[in-house]
Amino acid sequence: MTDFLHFWSDKGVAGFIGIYWFYFMFELPRYILLDYSILLITWLKKKTGWTSYRQASQKFWNERPFLSIIIPGKDEGRHYQQLIQSLKEQTYTNFEVIIVDDGSTDETPIIGRALEKNGDITLFLRNDKRGGKASAANFALSHCKGKYIVHLDADCSLYSDAIEKAVIPFYLDKKIGAVGGNLEVRNDEDSLCTMLQAIEYLLYITVGRTVSSSLGILRIVSGAFGVFRADALHRIKGWDVGPGLDGDLTLKIRKLGYKIYFEPHAIALTTVPKTFGELVKQRIRWSRSLIRFRLRKHNDLFKPNRNFNLFNFASVADNMIYDLLLNFMWYGYIGYILINFSDSLAYILITGFGLYTFSKALEFIVVLILLNNRKSKIKYIVYLPAMVIYTGYYIRVIRTWAYFKEFFFRSSYKDPWNPIKTSSEALRLEKSYSKSK
Amino acid sequence: MVLNCIIVDDEKISRVALSALVEKSSRLNLVGFAENGEEALTLTKKHDLDLVFLDVSMPGMNGFEFLDRLERRNNLKVILSSAEKEYALKAFDYQITDYLLKPVSWHRFNQAVDRVINTVSQENKLGVPNNFLLLKLLRFMYTRNIDVLEPMPARDSLFGYSYTLLTEDLDFKNHAHALSILEEAEAEGIFTGSFMDVMYLCNNCSNSYLLIRENCPKCGSSHLDSHELIHHFSCAYIGQEEEFKSGDQAEGLVCPKCSRTLKHIGVDYDKPSSIFECRNCDNQFQEPLLKAKCNHCGADNHVEHLERKVLKKYTLTAKGKDLAEGNLYWQSKQEQQEPISGMEQSKYYFQRVVKSEINRKSKAKFQSMLGMIALVNIEGLYQKIGNAGKKKLMAELFDILTNTLSASDELTFRDNETFLFLFTEQKQELAETKIVEIVGRIAMLLNDNFDGYQLETNEAVSPINEEWSYEQHISELAGKINQTQNLR
Numbered sequence: 001m002t003d004f005l006h007f008w009s010d011k012g013v014a015g016f017i018g019i020y021w022f023y024f025m026f027e028l029p030r031y032i033l034l035d036y037s038i039l040l041i042t043w044l045k046k047k048t049g050w051t052s053y054r055q056a057s058q059k060f061w062n063e064r065p066f067l068s069i070i071i072p073g074k075d076e077g078r079h080y081q082q083l084i085q086s087l088k089e090q091t092y093t094n095f096e097v098i099i100v101d102d103g104s105t106d107e108t109p110i111i112g113r114a115l116e117k118n119g120d121i122t123l124f125l126r127n128d129k130r131g132g133k134a135s136a137a138n139f140a141l142s143h144c145k146g147k148y149i150v151h152l153d154a155d156c157s158l159y160s161d162a163i164e165k166a167v168i169p170f171y172l173d174k175k176i177g178a179v180g181g182n183l184e185v186r187n188d189e190d191s192l193c194t195m196l197q198a199i200e201y202l203l204y205i206t207v208g209r210t211v212s213s214s215l216g217i218l219r220i221v222s223g224a225f226g227v228f229r230a231d232a233l234h235r236i237k238g239w240d241v242g243p244g245l246d247g248d249l250t251l252k253i254r255k256l257g258y259k260i261y262f263e264p265h266a267i268a269l270t271t272v273p274k275t276f277g278e279l280v281k282q283r284i285r286w287s288r289s290l291i292r293f294r295l296r297k298h299n300d301l302f303k304p305n306r307n308f309n310l311f312n313f314a315s316v317a318d319n320m321i322y323d324l325l326l327n328f329m330w331y332g333y334i335g336y337i338l339i340n341f342s343d344s345l346a347y348i349l350i351t352g353f354g355l356y357t358f359s360k361a362l363e364f365i366v367v368l369i370l371l372n373n374r375k376s377k378i379k380y381i382v383y384l385p386a387m388v389i390y391t392g393y394y395i396r397v398i399r400t401w402a403y404f405k406e407f408f409f410r411s412s413y414k415d416p417w418n419p420i421k422t423s424s425e426a427l428r429l430e431k432s433y434s435k436s437k
Numbered sequence: 438m439v440l441n442c443i444i445v446d447d448e449k450i451s452r453v454a455l456s457a458l459v460e461k462s463s464r465l466n467l468v469g470f471a472e473n474g475e476e477a478l479t480l481t482k483k484h485d486l487d488l489v490f491l492d493v494s495m496p497g498m499n500g501f502e503f504l505d506r507l508e509r510r511n512n513l514k515v516i517l518s519s520a521e522k523e524y525a526l527k528a529f530d531y532q533i534t535d536y537l538l539k540p541v542s543w544h545r546f547n548q549a550v551d552r553v554i555n556t557v558s559q560e561n562k563l564g565v566p567n568n569f570l571l572l573k574l575l576r577f578m579y580t581r582n583i584d585v586l587e588p589m590p591a592r593d594s595l596f597g598y599s600y601t602l603l604t605e606d607l608d609f610k611n612h613a614h615a616l617s618i619l620e621e622a623e624a625e626g627i628f629t630g631s632f633m634d635v636m637y638l639c640n641n642c643s644n645s646y647l648l649i650r651e652n653c654p655k656c657g658s659s660h661l662d663s664h665e666l667i668h669h670f671s672c673a674y675i676g677q678e679e680e681f682k683s684g685d686q687a688e689g690l691v692c693p694k695c696s697r698t699l700k701h702i703g704v705d706y707d708k709p710s711s712i713f714e715c716r717n718c719d720n721q722f723q724e725p726l727l728k729a730k731c732n733h734c735g736a737d738n739h740v741e742h743l744e745r746k747v748l749k750k751y752t753l754t755a756k757g758k759d760l761a762e763g764n765l766y767w768q769s770k771q772e773q774q775e776p777i778s779g780m781e782q783s784k785y786y787f788q789r790v791v792k793s794e795i796n797r798k799s800k801a802k803f804q805s806m807l808g809m810i811a812l813v814n815i816e817g818l819y820q821k822i823g824n825a826g827k828k829k830l831m832a833e834l835f836d837i838l839t840n841t842l843s844a845s846d847e848l849t850f851r852d853n854e855t856f857l858f859l860f861t862e863q864k865q866e867l868a869e870t871k872i873v874e875i876v877g878r879i880a881m882l883l884n885d886n887f888d889g890y891q892l893e894t895n896e897a898v899s900p901i902n903e904e905w906s907y908e909q910h911i912s913e914l915a916g917k918i919n920q921t922q923n924l925r
Binding site for chain 2: 103113116117118119123124125126127128129130131132134135137138139142143237238239240241422424425426428
């Protein structure tokens with residue numbers, strides 16, 4: 001113990017920062033300082049600009065726009081009842097509900113047809129041949145009559161004011177093209193894995209996206225709960241082949257010149273993987289889309305031509321730096337520590353653990369400040385130390401693995417999440433695009 | 438069984454004596470007197486009679502002449518009464534049921550009535566059409582050594598097949614009756630049936646000539662277009678085939694999203710499904726409402742409400758052969774008990790009990806309540822399930838409600854849509870809660886059995902008033918129901 005204290009007193013503050021330079025250079029400014037300054041700005045905005053939100057709400061209620069809620073998916077029949085029930089309990093009710101069944105092989109069509117017959121939903125569409133999530137969403141899109149289109153995942157359910165809260169932002173600013181809803185974990189009590197994901201969602205979705213949204217660089221509206229201007233969606237003719245089609249679509253809307261907004265108070269509950277094994281599969285799919293869409297398909301965002309837009313550039317750059325570049329740099333940093341401090345590794349690991357736990361706590365405080373239902377979130381605090389391991393090592397390793405696979409093998413095109421026919425055709429299409437560029 | 442009878446006699450004293458006996462008997466209902474044959478003839482034309490007490494010697498037309506003049510005797514039974522024995526043999530020729538010697542004793546009179554009732558009930562059993570037709574069929578098959586009765590496809594039969602011997606004796610609109618006769622005979626072990634096919638018939642008239650077509654689930658129109666959908670793999674676009682057709686025929690199919698030419702089905706695109714478009718209301722949908730229009734009665738049936746019947750060929754059993762030989766006796770259950778007729782009876786009974794309650798009320802101090810429930814929107818359901826379904830449903834409702842009520846309460850149908858209740862010696866509040874309970878039961882039953890059907894009802898309760906007649910009570914209840922109906 002005395003050795004431990006001696007070690008750090010020898011190093012001093014400069015030495016401390018020198019050892020954890022990775023944290024102080026990249027992570028502290030991006031995740032802590034930025035969060036707090038944005039929080040301050042939002043707070044100030046709310047103080048001065050609250051009336052504008054009230055006006056937007058007023059405008060929304062005066063217009064009462066017709067919405068289309070679309071729910072594409074495969075083998076999701078067992079989730080419908082819960083979601084439809086939450087839609088029936090909405091404070092805002094002027095909408096149609098369209099469910100698309102993408103070639104389900106279970107009893108989904110029977111459930112869907114029954115809902116349609118009972119008038120619980122407006123339309124149930126089914127493709128006997130599976131075409132992938134993008135085609136299912138596009139099928140729904142071609143039957144939407146609403147001014148705004150709400151895209152939901154079938155395994156979600158909404159807070160009763162979620163639809164209302166998610167559409168009002170369109171009346172704040174005419175340039176807003178899409179509003180992302182907030183996602184919280186429904187099954188947080190199921191296992192340690194779901195508990196950690198619950199905290200991760202709060203940190204990276206609730207806080208992370210609020211910050212990106214305020215900076216104007218929000219790059220994803222999640223498909224689980226996203227609202228889009230119908231005219232914008234029709235202009236870009238809907239979704240392209242996934243995985244990661246949400247992010248792709250958001251970028252395409254950005255390219256049309258629209259802003260993307262995140263509304264933390266419009267909340268959908270979602271069920272997350274229960275075991276670390278299932279979680280790996282999900283995350284590999286998510287991470288791969290970064291390479292595929294940002295780096296390959298939308299690489300024009302980096303080119304300083306006349307379509308260049310600083311925010312779009314910043315949005316993708318932030319994504320590339322923090323999720324891709326630093327991900328690899330981190331291994332370099334670990335190597336640097338191993339080489340230079342191999343004899344006092346234990347001290348550094350323990351202190352590092354403390355430092356990151358403290359940092360997570362600071363981040364978590366933002367969550368508590370931001371949300372209205374903070375009482376139910378306090379229980380998460382005891383899990384914060386475990387979060388250090390979870391995000392610091394576990395998620396990082398999964399990501400690296402996914403990036404490698406995608407870089408060298410383009411494995412997302414072989415993902416069983418999409419039918420082979422669409423993946424292979426999409427690959428051919430994208431190759432031909434890059435040739436023509 | 439109560440028989441309608443008349444007394445024909447020229448002597449007043451005989452008429453009075455006989456009428457005293459008739460009135461003493463609970464099994465006879467005296468319709469009228471006649472002093473001679475002429476008067477008797479007019480009475481037989483005017484009334485539906487079962488029995489005539491006929492004097493032989495009358496001035497003008499005597500008893501036998503009267504019987505000669507009767508155009509059709511149908512099932513009219515005759516008991517001759519005379520002071521002399523000499524006509525007995527002649528009476529035998531005229532198939533007289535009994536012969537009474539005047540003066541008639543009560544014992545002898547009763548014997549004669551017994552005999553009449555026995556013959557009438559025997560004849561009834563043989564006379565009902567089901568038994569008659571079946572017996573005819575059995576005898577025909579038995580005597581000609583035909584063991585198997587096979588249905589033949591027939592365009593001129595109501596349900597599309599003919600069971601030669603049965604359907605020929607029935608009107609076109611009653612053809613389906615043949616099926617129920619055979620079904621019942623099979624259940625009784627007269628035939629063994631073996632499966633041939635299944636058929637779906639109009640639930641209103643059992644016709645098999647149905648015109649099936651898709652309808653718009655929103656507006657009900659059958660004016661629909663069907664479009665094939667195309668899914669372009671590479672850009673995930675899905676649209677109707679028409680959208681992919683450019684003006685230039687040579688160019689083939691072009692994707693409206695990414696403007697690329699589609700190459701080959703299965704390689705870069707496929708047709709995952711199709712969609713209907715209503716030309717009447719522009720509604721688009723994949724699941725049309727299937728309806729079958731009956732070519733005979735015009736009823737537009739939802740296909741799921743069509744009457745399902747199993748077509749069988751029938752083989753005569755040993756029991757069937759015994760029946761044909763006349764060694765056995767059998768009666769059709771369907772004609773023993775019609776569920777509706779049970780409810781019909783309850784109407785008279787209900788009326789009688791209510792009338793007695795009104796009477797009792799003027800003598801004793803108590804409160805009894807009358808209640809009425811009108812099923813406002815049941816007509817739509819009746820239309821859906823057809824006539825047979827309606828009868829079944831009403832009988833089932835009647836049964837369930839009878840079991841729900843306590844023994845001292847009474848219930849009947851006023852019509853197909855209205856129930857009447859009598860709650861004896863009960864306060865208004867209690868009667869009202871009971872009514873609410875009953876409505877809940879009915880609604881639950883209907884909701885459980887008919888997907889998504891929401892029952893609407895109107896109820897009224899009013900106390901029995903000793904100064905009002907039965908009809909006044911009912912019209913007051915009906916008035917209350919109409920009022921609440923109008924308020925909605």
